[in-house]
Amino acid sequence: MITASADSQHRIDALLLERWDRDPALPALVSGDTVVTMGELRDRVLRAAAALRARGVGPGDRVVVHHERSVEFVVALLGVVFAGAAHAALDVHDPPRRTLRTIEDCAPRALLTSSALRSRFTGMPDLVILTDEDYAVRESSPAPAPAPGPAPVSSSGEDPAVVIYTSGSTGRPKASLISHRALVSRLRALQSTHRMDEHDRMVHHTVCSFDMYLCELYWPLLAGATVVIAAPGRQRDADYLAALIRDHRxxxxxxxxxxxxxxxxxxxxxxxxxxxxxxxxxxxxxxxxxxxxxxxxxxxxxxxxxxxxxxxxxxxxxxxxxxxxxxxxxxxxxxxxxxxxxxxxxxxxxxxxxxxxxxxxxxxxxxxxxxxxxxxxxxxxxxxxxxxxxxxxxxxxxxxxxxxxxxxxxxxxxAQVKIRGIRIELGEIEATALRCEGVRQAAVVAHGSGHERRLAAYVVPEEGAGTAELPAAVRRCLRGWLPPYMVPTAVETVDRLPLTPNGKLDRLLLEEWTARRTATPVPATTPVPATTPVLAAPVPPARTPGTLVAVTAADVEAVVSEVWCEALGAAGVDRDDDFFDLGGDSFKVVEVVETLRRRLGTDIPLAALLYEPTVAGLAAELRRLMDMDQESAR
Known part of the structure; x- marks a missing residue:
């Protein structure tokens, strides 16, 4: 087990262990129909820690955690700190290139993931990779002995516990090292002003790229409260979260x-x-x-x-x-x-x-x-x-x-901005754009405010590069390197970037350009090639709910494309474009779904766009809903 020391009150692992030993029967985690008690969580965490320690992981090491939001994700995180190391949680929805670059920067001793995601790391033979199955207890096995704890470790509050990656201005994400002492201090501050106890429940739904997920996990567990884990991919679904809040009190x-x-x-x-x-x-x-x-x-x-x-x-x-x-x-x-x-x-x-x-x-x-x-x-x-x-x-x-x-x-x-609450360094997007073929210079600005805040990119093409096709090519390239919230909604080619009298990029003038273009929309991205059957079909008129009108699949795609262009201020969209990659957010979801309900005369749930965020996917789902409506009308 963990060695007691004068500094144990500043160690998150020591404090959690004391809490779990005090009330092992209390519920710690709820995920769907699964309930994990504090005692069960303790045993699973200690097994994960022991598996890591057996492979040489200890104080001073870093371990990457790459799991969907789940009980296994929580066990993996805690197993790392109980092994004496610091965890770096990476979003499973980030582009593979970005994930691999971040792992290279982190230089972890090990990586914890699920068996379904393990194949993503086959090209890293020197990295110790463990799945949750490597330290799980098989149901067919004899009743397990008490879970072994890790070998005694030197427990200092100054040891790193968490690695948080945020956007970096040079094009390279930067990682903050958070100590046990810092984490414990913040959790105690929260508890002193917003007290929780065993009667409380808190939702864990924040993505691990935003450090507030630490609050959603460590704070209730330390307070003896229950963590209710939101299903993966549902964190943007207000209807789902509202039901979760109600059903789980x-x-x-x-x-x-x-x-x-x-x-x-x-x-x-x-x-x-x-x-x-x-x-x-x-x-x-x-x-x-x-x-x-x-x-x-x-x-x-x-x-x-x-x-x-x-x-x-x-x-x-x-x-x-x-x-x-x-x-x-x-x-x-x-x-x-x-x-x-x-x-x-x-x-x-x-x-x-x-x-x-x-x-x-x-x-x-x-x-x-x-x-x-x-x-x-x-x-x-x-x-x-x-x-x-x-x-x-x-x-x-x-x-x-x-x-x-x-x-x-x-x-x-x-030049740092926030989009949907996540810190973004514009320099990282610009540096990534320069890696795209045909781009000589690049600048990115943010425009709008609140939930309307968007990113716009301006690129100067290399000599001989095709300017008509470049914006769409740049967006495709950026999608391969950056998470969706960092991909600009609009990309526009310009002959030159504006400079201040001292030769620096004139961001204020770029922001003025963007404001004018937003007020009077101009083609900000390459028009969709004629060969792409997105807007090829005529857009059908709005129909009254319950009427039997023949609407083809191409008609529905045309409606979806037109509505997206209106909501996002885009000149054209491809049938495989992702709504959120194009700058869509929760508010745009509401706007788009309400407009589609009126245009198509069909009751469309908000979750339809969350689950099917491409033009083609959403159109297919809408066609299915319309067929059901017509069948009911008959």
């Missing part, structure tokens, strides 16, 4: 701002969420009108959280007041064990109420960036004006303090 829920908006937009206005005690949100700017709409639908508290991965999950919090006159949503004040400083460009504290860059210190700070000493030195700094030896993280966020100490977020000081 969820009391604590986290979601990014855009998902909170989706709940209030798509559910029956009369539906209330009074069963939830507390809702946490963040990742994007939270508007006062959304706060008021939420409070009108629920008695739950609503807390706005803020914080970059480098400070472990969050560093400020603001409980939104039930104020009908609310005009500004703040990001709040420092949480437990945290220091906040607002400094000017010289590293000197600004006057009260003046704007400046937020610098974060305290127990939640990351150890630094993996394999990036230069970047660590650049972002984790000391300021003589603050105090000798005080280590701070330069957030890049502009804020100002209100008289009561709560902070107001004002914007960014660099």
């Amino acid at each position: 969820i009391t604590t829920f986290y979601c990014v701002v855009s998902l909170l908006e989706l709940f209030l937009l798509t559910r029956d206005p009369a539906e209330r969420y009074d069963g939830i005690r507390q809702v946490l949100t963040g990742g994007e700017a939270l508007g006062p009108e959304l706060v008021k709409r939420f409070h009108a639908r629920s008695t739950a508290s609503l807390t706005n959280l803020y914080g970059p991965s480098e400070c472990t999950i969050y560093c400020t919090a603001w409980v939104c007041p039930r104020d009908p006159g609310l005009d500004t949503v703040l990001i709040g004040s420092a949480v437990q064990d945290t220091e906040l400083w607002i400094l000017d460009e010289k590293g000197v504290p600004v006057a009260d109420g003046e704007p400046g860059e937020l610098h974060i210190g305290g127990a939640g700070l990351a150890l630094g960036y993996l394999h990036r000493p230069d970047l660590t030195a650049e972002r984790f700094v000391t300021s003589p004006a603050v105090g000798p030896g005080t280590r701070l993280y330069r957030s890049g966020d502009l804020v100002r303090a209100r008289p009561d100490g709560a902070l107001e977020f004002l914007g960014r000081v660099d």
